[in-house]
Amino acid sequence: xxxxxxxxxxxxxxxxxxxxxxxxxxxxxxxxxxxxxxxxxxxxxxxxxxxxxxxxxxxxxxxxxxxxxxxxxxxxxxxxxxxxxxxxxxxxxxxxxxxxxxxxxxxxxxxxxxxxxxxxxxxxxxxxxxxxxxxxxxxxxxxxxxxxxxxxxxxxxxxxxxxxxxxxxxxxxxxxxxxxxxxxxxxxxxxxxxxxxxxxxxxxxxxxxxxxxxxxxxxxxxxxxxxxxxxxxxxxxxxxxxxxxxxxxxxxxxxxxxxxxxxxxxxxxxxxxxxxxxxxxxxxxxxxxxxxxxxxxxxxxxxxxxxxxxxxxxxxxxxxxxxxxxxxx
Amino acid sequence: xxxxxxxxxxxxxxxxxxxxxxxxxxxxxxxxxxxxxxxxxxxxxxxxxxxxxxxxxxxxxxxxxxxxxxxxxxxxxxxxxxxxxxxxxxxxxxxxxxxxxxxxxxxxxxxxxxxxxxxxxxxxxxxxxxxxxxxxxxxxxxxxxxxxxxxxxxxxxxxxxxxxxxxxxxxxxxxxxxxxxxxxxxxxxxxxxxxxxxxxxxxxxxxxxxxxxxxxxxxxxxxxxxxxxxxxxxxxxxxxxxxxxxxxxxxxxxxxxxxxxxxxxxxxxxxxxxxxxxxxxxxxxxxxxxxxxxxxxxxxxxxxxxxxxxxxxxxxxxxxxxxxxxxxxxxxxxxxxxxxxxxxxxxxxxxxxxxxxxxxxxxxxxxxxxxxxxxxxxxxxxxxxxxxxxxxxxxxxxxxxxxxxxxxxxxxxxxxxxxxxxxxxxxxxxxxxxxxxxxxxxxxxxxxxxxxxxxxxxxxxxxxxxxxxxxxxxxxxxxxxxxxxxxxxxxxxxxxxxxxxxxxxxxxxxxxxxxxxxxxxxxxxxxxxxxxxxxxxxxxxxxxxxxxxxxxxxxxxxxxxxxxxxxxxxxxxxxxxxxxxxxxxxxxxxxxxxxxxxxxxxxxxxxxxxxxxxxxxxxxxxxxxxxxxxxxxxxxxxxxxxxxxxxxxxxxxxxxxxxxxx
Numbered sequence: 001x002x003x004x005x006x007x008x009x010x011x012x013x014x015x016x017x018x019x020x021x022x023x024x025x026x027x028x029x030x031x032x033x034x035x036x037x038x039x040x041x042x043x044x045x046x047x048x049x050x051x052x053x054x055x056x057x058x059x060x061x062x063x064x065x066x067x068x069x070x071x072x073x074x075x076x077x078x079x080x081x082x083x084x085x086x087x088x089x090x091x092x093x094x095x096x097x098x099x100x101x102x103x104x105x106x107x108x109x110x111x112x113x114x115x116x117x118x119x120x121x122x123x124x125x126x127x128x129x130x131x132x133x134x135x136x137x138x139x140x141x142x143x144x145x146x147x148x149x150x151x152x153x154x155x156x157x158x159x160x161x162x163x164x165x166x167x168x169x170x171x172x173x174x175x176x177x178x179x180x181x182x183x184x185x186x187x188x189x190x191x192x193x194x195x196x197x198x199x200x201x202x203x204x205x206x207x208x209x210x211x212x213x214x215x216x217x218x219x220x221x222x223x224x225x226x227x228x229x230x231x232x233x234x235x236x237x238x239x240x241x242x243x244x245x246x247x248x249x250x251x252x253x254x255x256x257x258x259x260x261x262x263x264x265x266x267x268x269x270x271x272x273x274x275x276x277x278x279x280x281x282x283x284x285x286x287x288x289x290x291x292x293x294x295x296x297x298x299x300x301x302x303x304x305x306x307x308x309x310x311x312x313x314x315x316x317x318x319x320x321x322x323x324x325x326x327x328x329x
Numbered sequence: 330x331x332x333x334x335x336x337x338x339x340x341x342x343x344x345x346x347x348x349x350x351x352x353x354x355x356x357x358x359x360x361x362x363x364x365x366x367x368x369x370x371x372x373x374x375x376x377x378x379x380x381x382x383x384x385x386x387x388x389x390x391x392x393x394x395x396x397x398x399x400x401x402x403x404x405x406x407x408x409x410x411x412x413x414x415x416x417x418x419x420x421x422x423x424x425x426x427x428x429x430x431x432x433x434x435x436x437x438x439x440x441x442x443x444x445x446x447x448x449x450x451x452x453x454x455x456x457x458x459x460x461x462x463x464x465x466x467x468x469x470x471x472x473x474x475x476x477x478x479x480x481x482x483x484x485x486x487x488x489x490x491x492x493x494x495x496x497x498x499x500x501x502x503x504x505x506x507x508x509x510x511x512x513x514x515x516x517x518x519x520x521x522x523x524x525x526x527x528x529x530x531x532x533x534x535x536x537x538x539x540x541x542x543x544x545x546x547x548x549x550x551x552x553x554x555x556x557x558x559x560x561x562x563x564x565x566x567x568x569x570x571x572x573x574x575x576x577x578x579x580x581x582x583x584x585x586x587x588x589x590x591x592x593x594x595x596x597x598x599x600x601x602x603x604x605x606x607x608x609x610x611x612x613x614x615x616x617x618x619x620x621x622x623x624x625x626x627x628x629x630x631x632x633x634x635x636x637x638x639x640x641x642x643x644x645x646x647x648x649x650x651x652x653x654x655x656x657x658x659x660x661x662x663x664x665x666x667x668x669x670x671x672x673x674x675x676x677x678x679x680x681x682x683x684x685x686x687x688x689x690x691x692x693x694x695x696x697x698x699x700x701x702x703x704x705x706x707x708x709x710x711x712x713x714x715x716x717x718x719x720x721x722x723x724x725x726x727x728x729x730x731x732x733x734x735x736x737x738x739x740x741x742x743x744x745x746x747x748x749x750x751x752x753x754x755x756x757x758x759x760x761x762x763x764x765x766x767x768x769x770x771x772x773x774x775x776x777x778x779x780x781x782x783x784x785x786x787x788x789x790x791x792x793x794x795x796x797x798x799x800x801x802x803x804x805x806x807x808x809x810x811x812x813x814x815x816x817x818x819x820x821x822x823x824x825x826x827x828x829x830x831x832x833x834x835x836x837x838x839x840x841x842x843x844x845x846x847x848x849x850x851x852x853x854x855x856x857x858x859x860x861x862x863x864x865x866x867x868x869x870x871x872x873x874x875x876x877x878x879x880x881x882x883x884x885x886x887x888x889x890x891x892x893x894x895x896x897x898x899x900x901x902x903x904x905x906x907x908x909x910x911x912x913x914x915x916x917x918x919x920x921x922x923x924x925x926x927x928x929x930x931x932x933x934x935x936x937x938x939x940x941x942x943x944x945x946x947x948x949x950x951x952x953x954x955x956x957x958x959x960x961x962x963x964x965x966x967x968x969x970x971x972x973x974x975x976x977x978x979x980x981x982x983x984x985x986x987x988x989x990x991x
Contacts, residue, residue, distance in 0.1 A: 095432075096429075096431055097431075098431065285426070285428075285430075286414075286418045286429050286433045289408075289414045290408075290410040299431050299433075300431050306434065
């Protein structure tokens with residue numbers, strides 16, 4: 001979408017601004033202890049992947065999304081945020097080259113309409129841009145407004161990804177899998193599909209404590225844990241999950257090379273866990289460098305992200321000197 | 330002639346701060362699987378007001394600037410940050426690196442040099458538009474060939490086919506810039522043995538003869554065959570493959586040998602067998618002997634003198650001989666009357682001068698203001714040429730030369746000096762080219778333009794070495810020949826070893842496969858590394874061409890010439906063994922008159938001096954009478970009994986003053 005709505009609100013009296021928050025590191029897992037129930041073993045155990053035959057689907061779709069946003073103006077102290085979210089699925093077939101099979105993007109304005117002057121509000125509404133409002137409490141304090149805006153951006157991105165994934169599931173081939181960057185449990189369709197996988201890189205949520213936690217976090221390279229069922233939280237659907245270590249953590253940190261895999265809650269998942277894990281270990285190559293999360297980031301997911309960033313509006317990317325005071329000219 | 334298909338886009342221009350697009354260069358990417366490569370011509374179209382870069386429905390030319398470029402370099406890289414990451418990903422096993430489930434993102438990035446922008450003004454950086462493979466029409470536009478391909482008087486000469494993938498487009502040179510008067514001369518460089526330099530010259534000559542516009546007049550070519558049988562079979566059809574015929578058809582050039590070829594070769598030392606490899610009985614009949622006498626040599630005596638010889642005294646004496654003596658009745662001052670026409674006559678004059686000075690009792694050591702040492706030196710050099718180039722230079726008898734004033738349109742005159750002494754080669758080269766120049770200046774050669782093809786140019790016009798007559802003459806042609814219609818087509822292995830003013834004045838330059846060391850010399854600095862690599866690996870039949878209309882070098886492929894290659898010619902027409910003197914004389918007389926009976930000739934020349942027979946034969950050849958035998962017999966004259974040699978006048982020895990040595 002062209003920047004016309006930004007120009008319109010600036011013309012209506014909004015003070016221009018240029019603030020780009022730190023780049024998103026993607027959706028994070030819940031930062032709390034939730035607990036889990038054993039599925040495969042009575043307690044969490046460590047399984048070697050030696051000898052496991054990797055699953056080799058004929059085609060795999062990889063789904064990821066991006067979000068970019070910046071404050072483009074202030075009406076008083078109320079920020080007006082321009083946000084861009086996008087998601088894509090790139091399908092890898094027999095030639096091992098990912099190709100885009102689905103993508104979507106959305107641009108939104110995030111603010112609090114009743115804090116804007118009538119002229120600005122009219123200008124904003126007149127452009128037809130999708131406006132998302134933050135709460136009145138958050139809008140009154142800039143220190144709270146921006147985190148609130150950020151949450152709205154993340155929600156928009158998650159919704160976009162979910163829509164894209166669910167549309168793709170309807171057309172998923174019989175020997176085609178869909179690998180999602182993040183959790184499956186946001187979507188009923190995803191969490192129930194036999195060939196959908198969620199690959200979680202962040203480990204804010206902890207499902208174990210004591211010796212089981214130690215076993216999970218000190219998992220040796222090319223090993224997995226038993227399959228477990230995370231306890232349900234809110235609207236999240238039931239899924240099966242297990243930890244998988246891609247690279248040796250010794251010499252780095254506990255989370256180095258550690259993934260948590262999500263799949264549907266079904267007896268077959270336990271049987272497939274070794275083959276799925278061996279497949280994901282194979283996905284270590286090529287390395288997803290230069291991304292700093294390369295130890296956990298699968299290259300095809302990195303590829304989707306690269307694709308999306310290449311197609312994102314260029315004016316949302318922070319420019320190194322953009323915050324320097326403007327010269328007199 | 331021109332295919333007007335419009336090919337689909339194959340890439341997109343990109344520009345970064347590090348690699349910006351400029352008015353003369355741009356970068357673009359393509360799919361990994363692409364048909365383009367180094368040398369490919371592309372078209373860039375500006376697409377204004379279309380943020381998504383999608384086609385906006387407007388046709389070609391309506392969207393703004395169009396830029397044509399030629400690919401000069403290519404890059405491929407992946408998103409791999411460092412090779413170490415590949416090693417880590419494959420766990421140190423190269424075999425595993427190929428088994429990774431996903432192929433890394435790769436890019437094919439190309440650098441192109443701008444050939445032409447339309448509109449040409451204002452000259453701006455190349456727009457970041459779509460890139461298309463050039464079509465026939467684009468190639469014509471890009472190389473500015475549209476200016477001379479059409480119109481009332483087109484001047485286009487097909488030189489080869491530009492190829493890129495499955496696309497093929499004819500490339501033309503502008504006759505005004507290849508053969509004058511705007512620019513002229515062609516220089517061909519390339520390593521030996523890949524049949525490109527000579528083949529290119531032969532094909533281009535054929536193309537010129539078929540496409541040289543009639544409004545520009547008549548044209549001929551003089552080719553010096555300086556090695557082996559290279560140019561000895563230009564009138565014989567060579568073997569062509571279907572691909573060659575297809576290329577001929579695409580270029581609208583008829584695949585046929587030259588229709589009019591005249592061969593000239595000197596005799597061997599015996600004076601009757603021709604010094605050429607075209608001596609097969611089926612072919613030797615149309616080889617004309619090249620025989621020069623004193624007058625022909627004396628005019629170019631400077632060629633014969635080495636650097637140490639060239640002084641004002643020798644020069645003055647040669648001028649004196651040329652102006653006052655040769656072909657004139659002359660009194661030597663010692664009572665002798667001379668008419669010097671041949672080397673033999675000149676030798677008699679020299680003897681007379683030396684004897685006169687010596688018999689004069691020490692009267693002096695000068696003759697007509699010329700010191701005896703100077704006279705001896707000139708005599709030595711002149712007699713030397715008749716020895717070293719025996720067969721080309723005749724001591725006696727008439728000369729036989731190229732048909733000055735009667736040159737035919739679209740004819741090739743091959744002068745075979747491959748087996749001639751280097752000094753003789755220089756003499757032939759200097760005299761033929763000088764005569765061409767003289768006649769072209771007077772506009773009485775018979776044609777309006779002459780292409781002179783010289784191989785091994787580094788030998789005749791070396792970058793270093795002495796300032797020889799031949800080099801000075803080549804420089805003169807290079808710098809002024811285009812005004813006269815005297816066009817030099819030179820070839821050499823190493824361009825860097827040819828005088829820079831000779832190659833620098835060549836309007837059109839062709840490069841075949843080049844030696845890597847040669848490409849490292851300063852003259853090739855303007856070429857990109859990729860272009861140099863391509864030049865170092867060029868296949869047979871492919872050339873890089875520079876022409877005044879082309880702002881960048883272009884690679885073209887040309888069909889093999891439709892003439893018999895030298896090596897094949899020697900196999901198909903093996904040279905005949907040298908004939909005995911009598912048989913050789915018979916053959917030459919039979920060539921003049923088929924009624925001549927060999928036995929009568931052999932009886933006639935039996936016991937006759939070979940010099941007399943050669944002289945009689947030369948006069949007969951020059952006269953070309955209806956009854957060759959009768960004329961030959963008359964020239965040979967009656968048998969004269971040997972006369973004892975007259976006692977030679979000698980200088981009386983000095984009387985010894987005393988027998989006593991002390």
